[in-house]
């Protein structure tokens with residue numbers, strides 16, 4: 001099977017923040033290629049540069065050095081071309097707009113005709129299981145429902161790429177499991193590329209085709225783990241021996257990273273979607 005094209009290409013990217021006289025290396029020598037159709041999770045301790053990496057890809061900040069392309073374009077061009085939707089940790093909805101109007105907002109900005117943007121927003125709300133809530137206001141919804149509205153909004157203009165920064169971090173475990181199933185279904189149904197930040201090892205293993213393990217101070221990519229669990233994934237997946245092996249594997253990588261045993265930069269290509277075989281470490285250089 002030919003490998004899917006690279007949609008996100010991060011080459012030797014570093015990001016330094018200066019606060020007064022103090023300099024923080026938020027990200028150091030990051031190299032990462034994400035291929036079309038993959039579901040890639042970023043996992044690592046607080047402050048390891050996960051949000052920084054997402055913000056760099058989304059053109060919300062610029063790298064200190066290195067180069068990023070998104071769908072073959074610069075992040076700025078990709079942003080203008082609406083190549084991606086961004087889901088923030090907090091839903092970031094407009095309280096004075098009802099659910100439908102929130103989802104229609106990006107389409108309004110893009111100048112879609114009224115009828116079309118309405119039809120599209122309704123379709124997206126159906127996709128995330130929120131038909132019947134069009135006229136509700138965000139403050140009338142539960143946290144999980146609000147997050148589904150922001151996912152519908154991010155999907156509304158049909159971006160190739162979905163960037164999600166801890167979208168389920170604030171949810172209780174049961175709602176989170178439901179959202180995991182829904183997101184996985186959506187990803188499989190639409191064939192989009194997803195980059196997903198999480199602190200949960202189990203969530204990362206359950207959802208991802210690949211997991212990028214990061215370490216802090218300085219923020220670096222340590223290892224990329226391929227998740228070879230078969231699809232469809234369901235409750236049984238979580239109870240399988242392979243699931244246990246993979247969560248252990250990720251936990252080990254995080255633990256080793258914390259002990260600072262050779263955090264790595266260097267080349268990291270995320271292999272083709274659905275590749276079989278045992279979990280592979282695709283990036284382990286720089287020792």
Ligand SMILES: Nc1ncnc2c1ncn2[C@@H]1O[C@H](COP(=O)(O)OP(=O)(O)OP(=O)(O)O)[C@@H](O)[C@H]1O
Pocket residue numbers: 017018019024025026044045046047048049050051052053219
């Ligand atoms: N705008 C900023 N100004 C100064 N320092 C920043 C800024 N943004 C991030 N940093 C620093 O960069 C480092 C990485 O931050 P980042 O937000 O990317 O971490 P993270 O992995 O997303 O952490 P968390 O899991 O807590 O969300 C941290 O040390 C942080 O203090």
Ligand SMILES: [Mg+2]
Pocket residue numbers: 050051052
């Ligand atoms: Mg963050």
